[in-house]
Amino acid sequence: MTAPRFxxxxxxxxxxxxxxxxTALWNWALAHSQGGTFVLRIEDTDEARNRPEWTQGIVDALxxxxxxxxxxxxxxxxxxxxxxxQHVAAAERLxxxxxxxxxxxxxxxxEARNKAEGNQGYQGWSRDRGxxxxxxxxxxxxxxxxxxxxxxxxxxxxxFDNSLIEDFVLLRGNGNPMFLLANVVDDMTMDISxxxxxxxxxxxxxxxQMIWQALGHEPPxxxxxxxxxxxxxxxxxxxxxxVALEMYRDEGFLSEAMVNYLMTLGWAPKGDEIQPWAGMQDxxxxxxxxxxxxxxxxxxxxxxNGEYIxxxxxAGFLAACRPWLLSDTAPFTADRFDEAVFLALAPVIQxxxxxxxxxxxxxDFVFLADPVFDDEAWAKAIVAPNAVEVLRGxxxxxxxxxxxxxxxxxxxxxDVAASHELKPGKAQAPVRIAVTGRTSGPPLYEPxxxxxxxxxxxxxxxxxxxxx
RNA sequence: GCCCCCAUCGUCUAGUGGCCUAGGACACCACCCUUUCAAGGUGGCGGCACGGGUUCGAAUCCCGUUGGGGGUGCCA
Numbered sequence: 317m318t319a320p321r322f323x324x325x326x327x328x329x330x331x332x333x334x335x336x337x338x339t340a341l342w343n344w345a346l347a348h349s350q351g352g353t354f355v356l357r358i359e360d361t362d363e364a365r366n367r368p369e370w371t372q373g374i375v376d377a378l379x380x381x382x383x384x385x386x387x388x389x390x391x392x393x394x395x396x397x398x399x400x401x402q403h404v405a406a407a408e409r410l411x412x413x414x415x416x417x418x419x420x421x422x423x424x425x426x427e428a429r430n431k432a433e434g435n436q437g438y439q440g441w442s443r444d445r446g447x448x449x450x451x452x453x454x455x456x457x458x459x460x461x462x463x464x465x466x467x468x469x470x471x472x473x474x475x476f477d478n479s480l481i482e483d484f485v486l487l488r489g490n491g492n493p494m495f496l497l498a499n500v501v502d503d504m505t506m507d508i509s510x511x512x513x514x515x516x517x518x519x520x521x522x523x524x525q526m527i528w529q530a531l532g533h534e535p536p537x538x539x540x541x542x543x544x545x546x547x548x549x550x551x552x553x554x555x556x557x558x559v560a561l562e563m564y565r566d567e568g569f570l571s572e573a574m575v576n577y578l579m580t581l582g583w584a585p586k587g588d589e590i591q592p593w594a595g596m597q598d599x600x601x602x603x604x605x606x607x608x609x610x611x612x613x614x615x616x617x618x619x620x621n622g623e624y625i626x627x628x629x630x631a632g633f634l635a636a637c638r639p640w641l642l643s644d645t646a647p648f649t650a651d652r653f654d655e656a657v658f659l660a661l662a663p664v665i666q667x668x669x670x671x672x673x674x675x676x677x678x679x680d681f682v683f684l685a686d687p688v689f690d691d692e693a694w695a696k697a698i699v700a701p702n703a704v705e706v707l708r709g710x711x712x713x714x715x716x717x718x719x720x721x722x723x724x725x726x727x728x729x730x731d732v733a734a735s736h737e738l739k740p741g742k743a744q745a746p747v748r749i750a751v752t753g754r755t756s757g758p759p760l761y762e763p764x765x766x767x768x769x770x771x772x773x774x775x776x777x778x779x780x781x782x783x784x
Numbered sequence: 785g786c787c788c789c790c791a792u793c794g795u796c797u798a799g800u801g802g803c804c805u806a807g808g809a810c811a812c813c814a815c816c817c818u819u820u821c822a823a824g825g826u827g828g829c830g831g832c833a834c835g836g837g838u839u840c841g842a843a844u845c846c847c848g849u850u851g852g853g854g855g856u857g858c859c860a
Contacts, residue, residue: 327860359860423858436785437856454858471789480787481856488858495860519788519855542790542853549852577796580809584797589809606797608790609853616796616810626823667823678822726819741819748820756821 320352320537323508325396325499327359328370331560332377334612335514335544335552338578340383342541343512345600347389354383355506356392359495365397377561380571381578382593399502403493406501406531407455407486415530416455416486418447437482455487457527464522469512469539469602476522484523496520500527503536512539512602515609516551539602542582545609552612568640568671569617573624577617581610590623622670630662637675646676648683657682657766664758682763687753687775697745697755702736704783707746709735711776720769722761729761750779 322343326336347354356378364370375385375393384390410416419442421429426438433439438456447453459482465475486497493501503511518540528535546557553559564574575593583605585591625633634655641658642650658665658679665678681687697703709732717728726740733743745755751764751772764772 329860361860452858474788476788485858490858492858494858499860514854515789516854522788540789545853547795551854580796582796584808589797606790610797611795613795613810619810622823664822668821729819739819744820754821758821759819761819 318507318509320347320350320509321355321391321507322347322352322510322512323355323357323503323506325357325359325502325513326374327361328364328367328374329554330367330370330373331554331562332374333552333554333559334561334564334578335559337377337381337561337574338544338581339512339514339541340378341381341575341578342583342600342602342605343510344383344389345597346510346512346602349598349600352389352509353391354387354389355394355508356385356390357394357396357502357506358392359396359499371395373562377565380561380565381575382571394502394506396498396502399498399505400493402505403498403501404487404491406504407493407497410457410486410527410530411449411455413530414458416457417443417445417483418449418453419445419456419483420447420450420453422452422489438484440483443483449491452489454485454489456483457486457523457530459483459523459526464525466518466521466525466538468518468521469537470541470605471518471607474518474521478522478526481522486527496523497527500524500531504528504531504533508536510537510539512541515540515542539605541602541605542607542609544581544612547611549609549611551609557612558614564617568673568675569621570624570636570672573621574617576624577620581612582606590620618670622667625669625672626666628666630659630666633662633666633675634659637672640673640676643676647680647688648676652683652685654683660766661758661763664762668758678758679763681752681754681757682766686778687749687751689749689753690755693753693755694749697749698783700742700745702738702743703746704780706732706736706738706743707750707776707780707783710747711773711780714769714776715773717769720765722765725761725764746779747776750776 324340324343326332344354346352358364358371358374360371371393379385385392407416411418421441429441430436430439442456443458449455459478462478463475464478465473468474484496485494487493521538521540525535544552546552550556561574565571572593576590576596579585579596579600580589583600585596586599628636640646641653646653661679661682665675668678669675710729713728713732714725717724729744729747730740733740736743744760748757748760749755751760751767
C-alpha cells in the first residue's frame with residue numbers, strides 16, 4: 317500500500333482564510349499520522365500570477381500555524397498553471413474517447429433556446445452534431461446516464477442522478493481548461509489519494525468523479541468537511557467577516573491558540589479542549605468530523621488565547637509581546653521600555669491580556685514619563701470621600717517608609733486607609749490614579765516598588781497639585 | 785425552480801439503542817478569594833426542531849414536515 321497524499325489547494329486572494337486554515341490543519345494532521353504527504357498546490361489565477369506576494373502569504377500563513385515547508389511530510393508549493401499542457405491533453409483524450417464533444421453555442425444561445433422551450437440549463441443539444449474543435453467551440457463533457465455515487469469519508473454515500481447534471485464545459489471557447497477539469501488532472505498527475513476540502517465542493521464532486529472515471533482512473537478518497545459560518549449562519553466571506561488569518565496574527569493571537577481553537581470547530585479532541593498539537597494530530601480522524609457548519613466564535617477564540625497567554629513563561633511572553641511593546645502604536649516610546657522591568661511584572665500582566673496586543677496598555681504607566689489620565693476615572697476617584705486626605709497621607713507615609721519594598725508599602729498604606737476608617741481596597745483609588753492614570757489595573761505595590769520612591773512621590777505630588 | 789448537505793444548551797461540542805435525570809467548554813449570572821481590575825475556585829441558568837413509525841427501550845435507526853446552509857457559470 318502506497319503512502320496517502322493529501323492535497324491542499326487554496327486560491328490566493330491576498331489573504332489566507334481561517335476556514336482554509338482549518339482544512340489545511342486537518343490535511344496536515346492526517347498526512348503526519350498516516351505517514352503520508354501534505355501536497356500544497358496553489359490554484360494560481362491570472363491575477364495571482366502577477367502578485368507573487370499572495371502565494372508567499374499562503375506559505376507564511378501555513379508556517380505560522382506550524383505547517384512548515386521544510387517538513388519531510390510537506391511537498392510544494394506546486395502551481396496549477398504548471399500543468400496547463402496536461403489539462404489540454406486530458407481534454408483531447410476525453411474527446412477522442414467519446415466522453416466529450418464540441419459545441420458552438422454561446423451562453424446567449426443557450427439562454428434563448430431555453431426560454432423558447434421552457435427549459436433550464438444546457439440540454440446536450442450538440443451531442444450528436446459531430447463538431448470538432450474550432451474558434452468559439454467549447455468542449456463539453458458527455459454526462460452518462462445512471463447514478464453517480466460519491467463515497468465520502470465524512471458524509472457516507474451521496475448519490476446523484478446523472479440526468480440532472482448537465483453536460484458541463486471542460487474547455488472554453490478560447491481553449492482554456494475550466495477549473496473542474498484542471499483540478500482533476502492535477503490531482504491525477506500528482507497521485508493525490510485523498511481530497512479533503514470544504515463542503516461547498518460536494519455538488520461538483522460527481523462531475524469530477526465522472527472525469528476521473530472517463531480518464532480511466534479510480535477516483536480519490538473524498539472528504540467534504542463542513543464550512544465555517546458567521547453569526548447569521550452564512551458561509552464566512554471576505555466582505556462581511558474578519559476571515560484573514562493574518563489579521564488574527566497581527567492582532568496578537570497566538571498561533572497555538574488559533575490552531576487549538578480551529579481544531580475544535582467540527583471536531584473534538586478526546587479529553588480537554590485545550591490540548592497540544594501533537595496529541596490532536598494523532599487523534600484526528602475524518603470519520604469523527606461533524607456534519608454541520610460551525611460558528612467561528614471570536615469570544616471563545618479569545619478565551620483560548622488568554623488561556624495560552626497565561627500558560628507562557630515570562631520570557632516567552634516577553635518575546636511574543638516584543639513587536640507590540642516596541643511598536644509605534646505602543647503608548648510609550650521604545651527607548652523608555654525596559655525588558656527587565658517587563659519580565660519582572662509579566663506574571664501580573666499575563667492574566668490581564670486576552671491578546672498580546674493588550675500587553676502595552678496594561679503596564680504603560682511604568683514606561684511613561686507621566687501617566688495618561690482617564691478623565692472619567694479621575695473625576696470619580698477625586699470626589700470619593702477623603703480622597704485628597706488619603707493622597708496626602710500616603711505621601712507623608714511613603715516618603716518615610718524604611719525600606720522601599722512592595723509588602724512594606726502595602727502595610728504603610730493600609731495604616732493610612734485605617735486612619736480614615738476606609739477599607740484599603742476602596743481607599744486605594746486616588747493613589748492608583750495618581751500613579752497609573754486609571755482606577756483599575758495590575759496590583760499597585762509591585763509596579764510602585766519598581767518605579768522607585770522619587771518617581772512615585774513625584775507622581776503623587778503632581779496629582780495633588782492637579783486637584784488644585 | 786432544480787439538486788445536494790445539515791439539525792443536541794445562546795455558541796462550540798460529547799453522545800454510534802439501555803451507562804442520559806443528556807456530560808464538558810465559551811458566554812451569562814451569583815457567591816468565595818482579593819489590593820482595584822483581572823486571573824482562580826464553587827455554584828447556577830440553559831438543549832436533543834416538530835410529527836409519525838421501528839423497538840421491551842430512541843438524542844441515537846427509518847419516513848415525513850419545518851427550518852437553515854450550499855450548489856446550480858465559457859468563476860475558482
